[in-house]
Amino acid sequence: MLTTRTALALGTVWIVCAVFGLQTGADHVDIASRNNVLLLQNRVKAVKAGMEDSKEFAKLARVDRFDDTPAEKLMPDLRGKNVIFTFIESYGRSAIEDPEIAPGVNSVLKKRTEALDKAGFSSRSGWLTSPISGAGSWMGHSTLMSGLWIANQQRYRSVTSSDRMTLVRAFRKTGDYRMVGIMPGVRRSWPEGKFYGMDHVYDSRELGYKGPYFSWSPVPDQFSLKAFERLEHSKADHKPLMATIILASSHNPWSPLPVMLPWNKMGDGSVYQGIHDRGARPTEVWKDPHRVREQYGKAIEYSVESLTEYMEKYADDDTVIVFLGDHQPVPTVTGGRNASKDVPISIVARDDKVLDKVSDWGWDKGLKPSHKAPVWRMDKFRDRFMTAYGSEPETGAGTKSTSGSSGDSGKK
Numbered sequence: 001m002l003t004t005r006t007a008l009a010l011g012t013v014w015i016v017c018a019v020f021g022l023q024t025g026a027d028h029v030d031i032a033s034r035n036n037v038l039l040l041q042n043r044v045k046a047v048k049a050g051m052e053d054s055k056e057f058a059k060l061a062r063v064d065r066f067d068d069t070p071a072e073k074l075m076p077d078l079r080g081k082n083v084i085f086t087f088i089e090s091y092g093r094s095a096i097e098d099p100e101i102a103p104g105v106n107s108v109l110k111k112r113t114e115a116l117d118k119a120g121f122s123s124r125s126g127w128l129t130s131p132i133s134g135a136g137s138w139m140g141h142s143t144l145m146s147g148l149w150i151a152n153q154q155r156y157r158s159v160t161s162s163d164r165m166t167l168v169r170a171f172r173k174t175g176d177y178r179m180v181g182i183m184p185g186v187r188r189s190w191p192e193g194k195f196y197g198m199d200h201v202y203d204s205r206e207l208g209y210k211g212p213y214f215s216w217s218p219v220p221d222q223f224s225l226k227a228f229e230r231l232e233h234s235k236a237d238h239k240p241l242m243a244t245i246i247l248a249s250s251h252n253p254w255s256p257l258p259v260m261l262p263w264n265k266m267g268d269g270s271v272y273q274g275i276h277d278r279g280a281r282p283t284e285v286w287k288d289p290h291r292v293r294e295q296y297g298k299a300i301e302y303s304v305e306s307l308t309e310y311m312e313k314y315a316d317d318d319t320v321i322v323f324l325g326d327h328q329p330v331p332t333v334t335g336g337r338n339a340s341k342d343v344p345i346s347i348v349a350r351d352d353k354v355l356d357k358v359s360d361w362g363w364d365k366g367l368k369p370s371h372k373a374p375v376w377r378m379d380k381f382r383d384r385f386m387t388a389y390g391s392e393p394e395t396g397a398g399t400k401s402t403s404g405s406s407g408d409s410g411k412k
Contacts, residue, residue: 057155061148065393066165066386071174077357077390079176079240081349082233084321085167086245087141088303089217090252090296091325093127093342094334096368100290101297101333106368108301112308113366116348119312122355124363125346127375130327133334133341138192140326140343140378141246145196147382160195167382169197170391171242178238182207182228182245184219196244202231211269212276217248220258221306223266224248229314240318250303252330253282254295260305263313289332296333308367311348321348322385344369345381357388 066074095105116123130140131151139150142159145166150156171177179198183190186203193201204218207227214220219227224247232241249258256279258272265271285291307323315321325343328334346367349355361384362374376384387393 054154054158057148057158061159061162061164064147064165065383066170066391068394069392070394073390073392074170074174075386075389075391077388078320078354079174081318081320081351081354082241082243083171083177084241084243084245084319085144086247086307086321086323087137087144087326088247088300088307088323089137089250089326090329091250091300091303091343092130092133092328092334093340093344094328095297095300095325096344097371098293098333098335100293101300104297105300105304108304109366109368112304113368115312116308116367120350121311121315121348122350122352122365123346123348123367124355124358124361124365125344125367125369126361126363126373127342127369128324128345128378128381129375130325130341130343130378133328133337133339134330135327137246137326141244143378144324144381145244147379149377149379160192162195164195166196167385168242168244170386172197172199177240177242178232179242180228180232180244182224182243184209184217184221184224185246185248185251187218198244202227207231209269211272214249214256214258214272214276214279215253215282216251219248220269220272221247221249221303222258222260222263222310223269223272225306225310226263226266229310233314247303247307249306250296250299252296253286254292254299255280255282255285257295257299257302260302260309263309292332296329304367308348315348315350317350319349320351320354322346323348342375343378357390361388 094101096102096109113123128144131143131149132139139152139156142148142156143150145168146159146164148155148159148164150159168179172179179196181193181196181198181201183201184204184207186201187205188203190201190203207219207224208230209219209223209227211220211223224245228243228245232243256276259275261271280295285295307321311319311321322345324345327343328339328341331337331339347355347358347363348367364370364373
C-alpha cells in the first residue's frame with residue numbers, strides 16, 4: 001500500500017504530465033488521460049483532507065476537561081445506582097415524526113410512558129444529533145461515550161486506540177462500579193472493549209441464545225435484556241453496575257421480526273424458531289418502500305417495548321437508564337440523504353433526585369420528545385451528563401472542553 005506522502009508525490013507527477021501533454025514514444029499515447037487526472041486530483045484532495053482532519057482531531061482529543069479529575073469528584077450524585085446506557089439501533093427522528101411510521105411508534109411510547117409512570121418511574125426526553133446516518137453505529141456509540149465528534153472511520157480508529165476518558169471509564173475510575181457490556185451483535189473478539197473500559201463484554205456467544213437469527217441481529221432484544229438480568233443485574237454480590245447494552249433487533253432489513261413473549265417463557269431461545277419461520281422475508285419486504293417503512297416502525301416498537309417492559313419488571317429505586325438511538329435509518333425510510341440526523345434520547349429513573357439534576361436541560365416529560373424539545377450534538381452529551389451528576393473538572397491545564405468543538409458546524 002502506498003504511503004500518503006508517496007501517493008501525493010506520484011499524484012503530482014501524473015497531474016504535471018497531463019497538464020503539459022507529455023506523451024510516450026512514437027505512438028504518442030498520453031501518459032495520463034483527462035479522466036484519470038480528475039480522479040487522481042480528487043484522490044489527492046481526499047488524502048490531504050484526511051491528513052488535515054487527522055491532525056485537527058488529534059489536537060482536540062488531547063484536551064479533556066475531566067481527564068485529571070480525581071475519583072472522588074467523578075459522578076458523586078449517581079454513586080450506588082445501577083446506571084444502564086442502552087443504544088437502540090436505527091432509532092431516529094423519523095420513527096417519531098414521519099407520518100407513515102410515527103402513529104405506531106408514538107402509540108407505544110405513550111402506552112409505555114403511562115406504564116412506567118404507574119410503576120413509579122419518571123422520564124425526560126430530548127434530541128441528539130448523531131454524526132452519522134443509515135449505518136456506522138460504532139461511530140455514534142463512540143461519539144456519545146467519548147465526547148468527541150466521530151464522523152468517520154479514521155477518527156474512530158484514532159479514538160479507540162487512545163486512553164480518552166469515556167463515560168464508562170469515568171465510572172470505572174471511581175472504583176465503585178462494575179462495568180459490563182451486552183453486545184448481541186458482536187460475534188468474535190471485540191478489542192474496543194478495552195478502550196471503553198469494560199470489565200466484561202457479553203457477546204452473542206455468551207448470552208445463552210440457541211434460537212434463530214432475526215434479520216441481522218443474532219439475538220432478539222428481549223432475550224438480550226433477560227440475559228443481562230440473569231448474568232448481572234439480579235446478582236447482589238457485586239458493586240453497582242455501569243452497563244452498556246446494544247439493542248440490535250431494529251437493525252435493517254427489519255424482517256423477520258421477533259415478538260414480545262412472557263419474560264419467563266423464552267428459555268434458551270428455541271421458542272423463537274416458529275416466530276422466525278412465519279415472519280416476512282427480506283427479499284419480499286424490500287420490493288416495496290412502504291413495506292420497508294412499515295417493518296422499520298414495527299422493529300422500533302419492539303425494541304422500545306422490550307426495554308421499557310424490562311424497566312417495569314426488573315428496575316428498582318437504584319436503577320437509572322439512559323436510552324437513545326445511535327443514528328437515523330437508511331434513506332429508504334427517511335426519504336433522502338438530506339434528512340435530519342437527530343435521534344431521541346431519554347433518561348428514566350424512579351428516584352426523583354436523579355431527574356431533578358437535569359431539570360435545567362429543558363427536556364420533555366415522558367419517553368417522546370416533542371418537535372420543539374432541545375437538540376444537542378451527540379458529542380456534547382458526555383460533559384453535560386458528567387457535570388449534571390456532580391463531576392468537577394480540574395482547573396488549570398486541560399480545562400478547555402473538547403466536547404462539540406470538532407470544527408463541524410452543528411446545533412448547540
